[in-house]
Amino acid sequence: MSASFYTKPANNGNAGVAMETSWDSNPGRQRTLQPITTGASVLAIKYNAGVIMVADTLGSYGSLAKFRSIPRVLRVNDATVAAASGDLADMQFLNTVVENHAIDEEIHEHGIAYSPASLHSWLTRVMYNRRSRINPLWNTYIVAGTEAGQPFLGYVNMLGVAFKEDCLATGFGSHLCLGLLREALDAAGGYAGLTEETATSALEACLRVLYYRDCRAYNQYQLANVPVAKPAQVSGPHFLQSDWSVAKLVKHYTE
């Protein structure tokens, strides 16, 4: 047998699921069974004058780091940005739909644009609807922006679970980084006491922890900053400095 250098996303074929549905007999129509090309964690935190969100630029194909420059942060308009983790094909499909909606709003020239809360609400309905039809969009979205002069941060996952918080993380980030982000907020006494510099350095520290401890993370990332009073800015790619000198102190197991 040929040894594989990496594990491909598992090939389920037609095995297992015993559900008599139209798509089983109609092989052209399919539903998402598993994510194929995936994006890793998205992290976001509010600060006193806005929201900052980061996402690395890696598209993983199973355990292969296949696409190293995938933008996962979408700038919807001056007041809204969104980023997704999970299946990148589903993300790109949804992002196209959102962009087309934004263009439609511009064409109408009525001055109404997506607010982050309305985008979050719309995304929730779409994701929940898809999960109820057993054909989910395999993503976890974080929507960030300015809503009625206040910073907004919302989360929607592939099950349609949605909530708003002062700091958010998806995937591995929720296990490794949420503790650090909450600590940063507690130390500042809430997001009103957090400056932009502190928020950015907290997110950068979290990205570093992810790069050290998440096998699917990467050291190149995009950063989206939506200040309350100014238009949203997506910058990148930024490169993460990492310190591996501690490896000298890690002795091998027979020591």
Next chain:
Amino acid sequence: MAMLEEPSCPGFVFDNVLRNQHLLAKCGGGSQADAAASSTSALPRAKKTGTTIVGCVFNGGVVLGADTRATEGNIVADKDCSKIHYISDRIYCCGAGTAADTEMVTRQISAQICLHRLSTGRLPRVITAKQLLKDYLFRYQGYIGAALVIGGVDYQGPHLYSVAPHGSVDCAPYITMGSGSLAAMAVFESRFKPDLDQGQAVQLVRDAILAGIFNDLGSGSNVDVCIIRQDGVEYLRPYLRANEKGQRAAVYRGGKPAVLRTDRRPVLADIISTRIIRDSGAAQAAGETPMET
């Protein structure tokens, strides 16, 4: 010199597999999920420690830390259990996983280390305890659910190891295990530097355990800390009571609430139309089918 127990047959011993199958069949037939659902007699859930345990090396020794919550499924079985176990005077071991397994395996190895010390006339080495633990756990192929962080000081200096239930070992200057290990490891990865002093190491361990306590549901209650140096051990239990029971805010007396005010208003409605719906009971009695509404 047979100081370690000799198994009665070479290789792995799987005697209890038959016993477990028999017990499962007797309990409810089929999977443990069925047995649990049947609710009459299911195999008892193992008491696990949920847990955040950490260890950190500093320039004079090792600091070990642990939370104090023991869980049985989704219930907190013990709010203040002790997870830092004594191995020898300068070697301690934190245990995560099945509570009985961590307790018994550390006690067993502690006894073996004591006998070894008497037999050799030398102070025990951390690497010996690590070796004994990992050989024992590997022999049971992961069925003994003990994930351990062993730390101590011997003639060579401070040492810190982790032993996983299947018997693998890691050696590093900072280690975390248990369900809260990711939250705790994030704290270490962002703030550890080589050559910490004792105060910094204890602060780091305290913060790592608190990250586990507040961000992991399997960990909770207090922070226990054990500082091991060449000249002595400080076993600080509790180091920090992070979850004191709150004060009762008010007493709600029983009885009927007093009526403070009555406000009667008629609901005014205009009759717009009237429609007669035939009473289906009377219609059936009369032999007619009831009108559909």
